[in-house]
Amino acid sequence: MRILLTGSAGFVGSHLTERLLADGHEVVGVDNYISGQRGNTALFAEHPGFSFIEADVSHGLPDPGGRLDWVMHFASPASPPHYQQFPVETLMVGAQGTQNGLELARAHGAKFFMASTSEVYGDPHVHPQPESYWGHVNPNGLRSCYDEAKRYAEAITMAYHRHYGVDTRIIRIFNTYGPRMRPDDGRVITNFVHQALRGEPLTVYGDGQQTRSFQYVDDLVEGIVRVMGVQDHDPVNLGNPVEFTMLDLVDVLREVLDQPLATRTEPMPHDDPRQRKPDISRAKALLGWEPLVPLRDGLRRTIDAARRGERPTEAEHSLA
C-alpha cells in the first residue's frame, strides 16, 4: 500500500514509518519539524519505499500525486512543554491539519487514520477509561490547546465519515515510550532516563503517587497496524493498562540500571491528571491485541538506545 503519514519525523511517526516500510509498504512522510526531528527522516533517507515532503499540514497538505491508500495523521506537538510553547500551532494541526488530511483522503478515495490521545479524557472521573467515557476536560485551561484540538479532530473525523463517507479510523494513544523520544520532551520516562544517565537526581512532581500506564512503542505500532486491518470507525484505546506510580517507576529504573538514584521534588503542574489508565477491552475484542512488552524490558531497550547515542539530532525549535 502507499501511505501518506503526517508527523513522520516524530517519535511515534518514526517507529510507524519503520514498521510500514518493513511490511513492504510505501511511505510518504510529511513533517514541518516543529517538534519532529530531522534525524528521524534521515533514518529512512536511503530506503527505496520512503519519500518525504517538508510541509506544515495546517497550511496545506501537498498532494504527492499517484495513488494513496491511506492518509495517517500523526502530526502534532504531543508533550506539554511542546504544545504549551506552540499553543496556536497545536490547535491548528488538530483542526486545519486534520481537515487537510481528510480532504486529501477524500480526493484520493483513501482511508483516513486519526491519531487521537488519552488526553481527550482529560482528568478523568472514571477509571480505567473505556472509549465510551466522554472525558473531563477544561475547555479553556492551559492544556486545552492540545486536549480540545484532539477532541475537535475526532469530531471532524466522524463528521467526514458520516457526512462524506470517508473510511476513517480513530485511535486514542496512551503514554508511550521508547527509543528516539526527544530528550527534552518533558515526559516522565524521558526525563528519568536522561537524568539518570547524566547522574542527576530524578524530578518527581508532587508526592509521586500519581499513576501512569506506560506503553512500549512497539506495542502501540502493532495496535496501529491491526486497527488498519479492521473496518471500525469508533475510537480505540491503545495503551498499557498496568499502572505504576512515579515512585514505582523510580524503583524499576533503579533495578534496570542497577545503581542508586536520588530524587528531588517539584510541585504538580497545573491541570496534571492524578491518574489515567486505559480500558483496552475493545482493542482486545476487536483486534486480538494487548501490550506484550513489560516496563522492565521496554526501559532496558530505551536505555540501551540512549546509551548507544541513538538519539534524535537537535530539534528545529529548542524548548526552554
Add this chain to the structure above:
Amino acid sequence: MRILLTGSAGFVGSHLTERLLADGHEVVGVDNYISGQRGNTALFAEHPGFSFIEADVSHGLPDPGGRLDWVMHFASPASPPHYQQFPVETLMVGAQGTQNGLELARAHGAKFFMASTSEVYGDPHVHPQPESYWGHVNPNGLRSCYDEAKRYAEAITMAYHRHYGVDTRIIRIFNTYGPRMRPDDGRVITNFVHQALRGEPLTVYGDGQQTRSFQYVDDLVEGIVRVMGVQDHDPVNLGNPVEFTMLDLVDVLREVLDQPLATRTEPMPHDDPRQRKPDISRAKALLGWEPLVPLRDGLRRTIDAARRGERPTEAEHSLA
C-alpha cells in the same frame, strides 16, 4: 465604536446589531446566509451606521479597512437541524472562523468577543452549571460538530489571549428566544409558536419532563453589552435560570394565546440533554446583570411579532 460582527444576519446577531446601532456605534455586519437571513440584513440597510459584507468567515474574514474596536464572532449554525445539515461548516466556523476573527482583531489591536454556548456543558452532571464546570460532551457524537467546535473556539480564544495578548471576552449563551427566529430553526419555542399559530398540535419529545431555561433576546443583548464593558477574559454564562418543563411551556403558551392547544409526542432525539440551567452568579457579580423579561411577556412579544408577519425572509438553504 466601530464593531465588526460575524453572524449579523442571524437571530442573535440581528438583535445585537439593532442595539449597537441604537447605542450610536458603527456596525460592519458579516454573514454568508448559511443559516442567517437576508431579511435581517435588509432591516438595517438604510441605517447610516450599518454596512455589510457577504462572506464565509471560515474561508477568510475580509478586512473592512479603517479602525476596528471590536471583532464579535457570532457566526455559526446554532440549532440542531441546522448544524446537523452542515456539520463540516459548523466545525469550520468554530475553528477557522474563530481564528480568522482573532487574527483580524490582532491586526487591528481590536478586542475580540466570542459567542460560545451552554452546549459546551453537553449533557451536564452538575445543576445548575457554573462556568467552572468542565462539561460532559461526547467528542464524536452527532452533536459534536457543534459542541466541540465551540469548545475549540473557547480554547483558541484563550490561546490568543494568553499567547498573543489579544483582549478577549467569552460568553456562553443559554437557550434564547424572541422575534426573528427562523420558523424552521427546530427549537422548541419557535416550533410551539408556529405550530400554535398554524393550529397544529405542539410536538413534545419524550415525556415532556425535560427542562429548559428560556432567555428573552433583549436580556441576552443587555448582558452582551455589559460584558463588553468589563475587563474579564473568562467565560460568562448568559441565560435565564428559571426552569420550565416542556409541559409547563405548553401551559404558559395556552395562557398567553388564551386558546386550547393539543400536543403530540415524538421520541427524544439522540444525545438531547435532559436538563440545562445556568448558574448566573458570576454574571450578577461581574455585570450587575440578570434577566428581567418573564417567559409570559417574552412569549407575548414573540407571538405578536410572528402575527405581524415580522418574520425572516426565506432562508438560503431550506431545511428538510
